[in-house]
Amino acid sequence: MIFLNNSPFLFVFQLIKPSLYYPSHTHKIHQDFLQNTFFAFLLIMRLDKHKNYKKRSSIMCHSPIMQELGLTAIRISFGIIFVIFGYNKLTSGSENLTQIGSAMGLFGITWGYLLWGYAAALTELCGGLAFALGFGTRIAALPLAWLLIVALRFHLQNNDTFTKWSFPSLCLCIAISFFIIGSGMYSLDYLIQICSSCKKSEQKNINHPDF
Numbered sequence: 461m462i463f464l465n466n467s468p469f470l471f472v473f474q475l476i477k478p479s480l481y482y483p484s485h486t487h488k489i490h491q492d493f494l495q496n497t498f499f500a501f502l503l504i505m506r507l508d509k510h511k512n513y514k515k516r517s518s519i520m521c522h523s524p525i526m527q528e529l530g531l532t533a534i535r536i537s538f539g540i541i542f543v544i545f546g547y548n549k550l551t552s553g554s555e556n557l558t559q560i561g562s563a564m565g566l567f568g569i570t571w572g573y574l575l576w577g578y579a580a581a582l583t584e585l586c587g588g589l590a591f592a593l594g595f596g597t598r599i600a601a602l603p604l605a606w607l608l609i610v611a612l613r614f615h616l617q618n619n620d621t622f623t624k625w626s627f628p629s630l631c632l633c634i635a636i637s638f639f640i641i642g643s644g645m646y647s648l649d650y651l652i653q654i655c656s657s658c659k660k661s662e663q664k665n666i667n668h669p670d671f
Contacts, residue, residue: 484522492543505643515560518622518642528644528645528646529646530575531641531644532594532644532645532647534634535591535592535594535597535638535643535644535647536591537637538588538591538631538634538638539588539589539590539591539592539593540582540586540588540592541588542584542587542588542591542604543584543585543588544588545584545585545588546581546582546583546584546585546586546587546588547585549577549580549581549584549585550578550581550582550585553578554574556577557574557577557578557580557581558573558574558577559573559577560576560577560580560581561573561575561576561578561579561580563576563610563611563613563614564576564610566610566613566614566617567610567613572574580607580610581654583603583604583607584604584607586600587600587601587603587604587607591604591638593647593648594643594644594646594647594649594650595647595648595649595650596613596649597638597639597642597643597649598638598639598642598643601635601636601638601639602639604631604635605632605635605636605639608628608629608635609632610630611625611628612625612628612629612632615628
């Protein structure tokens with residue numbers, strides 16, 4: 461009972477105590493038990509307003525580190541997926557690459573389908589690697605976004621179902637999002653930026669020493 465003292469659990473316990481002590485009485489008691497348990501559940505769902513739980517909740521919901529970790533997980537997963545896609549396309553043979561490149565015909569380009577197929581495969585491979593490492597993510601997002609627009613247009617032109625064109629749509633939204641926000645804290649871009657700032661600071665101290 462020490463855990464119940466001075467906490468919302470004390471009120472919850474008081475709600476359901478009669479039903480716990482007399483579970484075998486009439487149907488009215490069983491009805492009260494269900495009703496009280498329901499209200500107790502609603503109260504527990506709002507425990508984040510209690511100061512102890514609010515503090516824990518705010519740490520999880522408003523922590524910049526947790527947000528950066530979440531974005532990093534999305535970026536790395538997105539990159540690995542496209543590395544696999546690109547590698548599979550490069551090793552699929554010229555016939556399949558030509559078929560992939562033929563999607564450019566939707567934009568009036570009727571030449572070099574094999575070349576466009578290789579370009580698509582390399583875009584996925586190199587762009588996915590850039591995303592996974594967090595190196596030049598904004599730059600890599602642009603060709604990936606164009607590739608996904610072509611894929612989306614291809615599926616819509618063929619009147620494919622939502623299950624086929626939903627994935628390129630989702631990937632397009634992710635690519636655009638990372639073009640806006642960049643690589644994030646846990647990336648090579650951020651590491652390079654920190655190293656560059658340190659070098660500039662050291663150079664400034666050398667040129668303008670403090671006496």
